[in-house]
Amino acid sequence: MTTTRRSLLAFTLAALLPLPALALEETDLSPEQPGRIRAEKVEAAIALLPAGYNWVNPGKLTVASVPGRLPFAVYATDTRTAIGGEPDLAQIVADSLGLELEIVPVAWADWPLGLESGKYDAVIHNVTVTEARKEKFDFSTYRNDLLGFYVAGSSPVTEITERKQIAGLKGAVSSGTNQEEILLRWIEENKAEGLAPTEVSYFDDDVVQDLALESGRIDFYLGPNATSAFKAAKDGRTRLVGVLSGAIR
Structure with a gap:
């Protein structure tokens, strides 16, 4: 140290x-x-x-x-x-x-x-x-860094496990995060392959984001799986449709 x-x-x-x-x-x-x-x-x-x-x-x-x-x-x-x-x-x-x-x-x-x-x-x-x-910090890992794709309970989306499945969808992610970097890169790679664009929204308020999911204004939220899984278990309003490692670059 x-x-x-x-x-x-x-x-x-x-x-x-x-x-x-x-x-x-x-x-x-x-x-x-x-x-x-x-x-x-x-x-x-x-x-x-x-x-x-x-x-x-x-x-x-x-x-x-x-x-x-x-x-x-x-x-x-x-x-x-x-x-x-x-x-x-x-x-x-x-x-x-x-x-x-x-x-x-x-x-x-x-x-x-x-x-x-x-x-x-x-x-x-x-x-x-x-x-x-x-380059700046030393790390000790205490949990598996999983990101989760969550949709509204009534959403027709059943699976997001690979890049091409976000094409044409509207998603939300937190600004300045690793998951944002992954999502934006996936969008650019889809664009290069001629796939439909993915619209990205940012919310500072979880309640507003939840309402956007439930109303269909966005199709999915990508974030740390632990927090989303905890919330989904409490209120049952969202469900998991896919996970990926936060270490993906």
Whole structure:
């Protein structure tokens, strides 16, 4: 671990329950999170840390979290405490290293500069590993990076598993993301083959995006499968029609 490249020990987590089962349980949105899983110190992990490493805040693991969607992270009912799977993971890492956890909620656009400038020790969020990002940051992967194509429950679209199947459709994707890069490249490749164009829309509000799906204004949404699967299991208004690896270039 160096002062210019921030990293954490690699932790791999296996799902204890399928997403639908998790989603259907009552979600605790309290800032106290009494059911949060804790861990004991792991001396073998602590021994791997560089001697004299300067934590952003001595004695603490300072982690940036990007609240937005479950199961990753959202704000608790106090509208300022980050809760969810990623803050839970941050707590386990901090406990394992014998450190107190300090979570810093940030906007998606702010995490790279904050990490580079040393505002926090690590970011635990849905950050896809790319060649460009690897030039600046060290990565430890804690889940399989799957992207999912989701459509309205009543949509006639039954499958999107390859590039040509988006031709002629209208889709939505988040700006500045890896999935946007993949989708736009697919559109250009389809165009080069003379296939029908794909119209892309961007929504800042999930409710507006859901309404667009249900009304047929867009045909599909492409995003992290974990968040979309959690939401689909909760409300049943959308369904999965295909997945692809976020590592696809």
